[in-house]
Amino acid sequence: MALPLTLRLEAFAKLSQDDRAALDRISRGSVREVAPRRDLVREGDTPRFVHLILEGWGCRHKTLPDGRRQIVAIFIPGDFCDLNIYLLKRMDHNIGAITTMRVAQISRDEMDSVTETRPRVTQALWWHELVSAAVQREWTLNVGQRTAYERIGHLLVELYFRLRAVGLTEGHSFDFPLTQSDVGEATGLTPVHVNRTMKELRKDGLLELERRRATLPDLDRLIDASMFNATYLHLDREGRHLDAND
Amino acid sequence: MALPLTLRLEAFAKLSQDDRAALDRISRGSVREVAPRRDLVREGDTPRFVHLILEGWGCRHKTLPDGRRQIVAIFIPGDFCDLNIYLLKRMDHNIGAITTMRVAQISRDEMDSVTETRPRVTQALWWHELVSAAVQREWTLNVGQRTAYERIGHLLVELYFRLRAVGLTEGHSFDFPLTQSDVGEATGLTPVHVNRTMKELRKDGLLELERRRATLPDLDRLIDASMFNATYLHLDREGRHLDAND
DNA sequence: TTGGCGTCATAACATAGGTCAGCGTTTCCG
């Protein structure tokens, strides 16, 4: 059974057995468990490890002096938090757990030894980094231009595609541990308005939510309604366009 | 006289004469001039070159099917548009010129030859990439949480610090070629509201604008008003906090 | 078993920012 990370990187390139073994090795080194709603890295810290999400959901978030908070990224299994982060002197954001999370802490030395011996993996990690940056740009567009309805729809579709890429969907359903507050912090909306808007999505038959599990009954319509364009996820090795049924 | 790029990277690490020479070399290879308001890379293109801004201002922008546009990054001299971008199959955004722009087009081979022979430069380029990502996160926070007044203030302060880092400020003044529409597209506001808000900034003595040149007469107050925290720019080699008078 | 807390839900009301429309000024190009 393939690791989420392997699945993730194979979207970019075929890996050899040895490549996979190397990834497996760094995933097993120092594994840490983080309780829900706990931060594992804080703004101002000196970064020392790269973190790889093995299980659970997390997020990257930033806070303004008066307490306004923005979730700037959501992490699911197979995501690296910050490749090469140790080049920076201080963290400029926090990394927190949403659910209980298992993460691998990877030291600079371990990282270097992989990149020195496995060029294919190194490339795949670069690719991962470029995709993270692309997602961040799309989020800027999301909060900058889309309406509340579109923003939340877009977030749902993005999560669907990303989860599917690491084998964490069943049909059009997936575990969805975000509270309405979380969704608000990720989309720049208040919880109250998230509530109103999700109600509308439900009414329109674009979303079902039951006991922390989401279903997107009409993905094509949701993609349309949220002006979702999967290009930025760079999920397909050949640069083709994905459609909802692939 | 040092190149903006060299100045930029020296914020991260001291470079040797040879390192500087290598940077100089890639800056001189294939230089292209782009007219104002022209795109030099389009969404959907297959990326072939890394671009380095030598002169002028540019931006990265994304468009929704109905025409809403978001500027997701602003480029000034010394900025790379997309290191390693050729790992992706298609561009997911556009790169355009704001003013007349001179850019160096750097091929994958040229890039590889630098990274293979100059580890210090390679690290510095990684650092550049991490900082770009940090800026992108801050922009997400900016449009997600700050008010119009804060957003525009924040943008001004960011540009001030970045321009200063490459020697393009004089006192608290700098060339400012953005139209109010541009500012709107960068901050997720309409031009009308940008106008109102900049008027207020002027009234409050935080901004002066004359013939495409901006002055920030009271930087400390503007930093405060926009809740600007320079950490994310990672400008200081030692991780100290910068203040406005450094 | 109870009580407290987190989450979802909804209603009434407030406002930041959007929309539309119009006018002057500057810039640029033919």
Add this chain to the structure above:
DNA sequence: CGGAAACGCTGACCTATGTTATGACGCCAA
């Protein structure tokens, strides 16, 4: 040099989203 387009500015009005408040439900810890 002249005309058109781009840009900046302003006013009147509108609406998407924020604010405040309150209640119901489920879950966990004492």
